[in-house]
Every structure is written in structure tokens, then in C-alpha cells.
Amino acid sequence: MAVGYGLVVRFTLRSEEAAEAFDELVSRTLEGIRRDEPGTVVYVNHRVPDEPAVRVFYELYADRAAFEAHERQPHVRHFLEERRKFVARTDVTFLEHIDGKV
Template structure:
């Protein structure tokens, strides 16, 4: 695995109510990602066990073009425009693949 573009995004949510609304926004966004983004290889949202107001996204794209196509999607643009009202902070780390194992796609 020498191609691919990855991201780790850490969102700190402002409150329990904000977390619930953010999770709903994410669920709606995920529907579009699953239906319209073949170049998005992995898009997983996590919650650290001891941090209920934190969401960590792990994203893996086939290449930079797939990431740019993801960012251009209407469902992603909606997510990006709406998310700020729920957040207390954000950290984004871009990752270039060096090597690794990727499960075969069925």
C-alpha cells in the first residue's frame, strides 16, 4: 500500500445535546458517502471510551482525487457548513500511506 490519502479528525463537542445533533448530522452524511463515493475506502467514526463528547474520524481515500471528490459532494458540503454549531474544537491530521495491509474488497 503506497497510495492513498488518510485523515484523522478529532472533534470535541460542546455538550451532550450538541453531541446528539452532531451524531444525527453524521448519520445523514454517511448515507451519501456510502451511496456516492467509490474512492472513499474507509470512513469510520469512533468515540473514545472515556471521552463521551469526542468523536474521532478515520478516513482513507484511494488518492488525493478521491478526497477532493469527497469534499465536493453536496452531503459533505452540508456537513462542513453545519458542524461548527456543535463543536468546541477540531484537530485534523493528514496522512500519506507508506505501507500496510488492506482487506480485499468484495
């Protein structure tokens, strides 16, 4: 299976308290991703050691179309709106698959 569209997103959150609320929002969003998005291969929220107000997402999609379908989901639109309450800065890096083990 060729998996060729991914991204890494680094969120710098407003505070440690904001990080906790952000994690809860992500968990609720993941319910919809698990249920409704077969083209979302990996969607993981990571904590960064020694940076309690930073989260890093790794997202991997079957292809660009699966990513675009992800962006249109109601649970994702809700996440994008609500995250503004918690996030001070967002840095996104898009990735293209070269080689690997899937």
C-alpha cells in the same frame, strides 16, 4: 491496491447533547458517502471512551483526487456547514500511506 491518502479528525463537541446531534448529522452524511463516493475507502466516526464529547473520524481515500472529490459533494458541504453548531474544536492530521494490509 495502493491506498495513500487519509486523515484523522478529532472533534471536541460543545456538550454530550451536541455529540448526539453531531452523530445524527454524521449518519445522514454517510448515506451520501456510501451512495456517491467510490473513492472513499473508509469513513468512520469513533466515540472516545471516557470522553463523551469527543469524536474521532478515520478517513481513507483511494488517492488525493478522491479526497478532493469528497470535499465537493453536496452532502459533505452540508455537513461542514452544519457541524459548526456542535463543534467547539477541530484537530486534523493528514496521513500518507507507507505500508500495510488492504
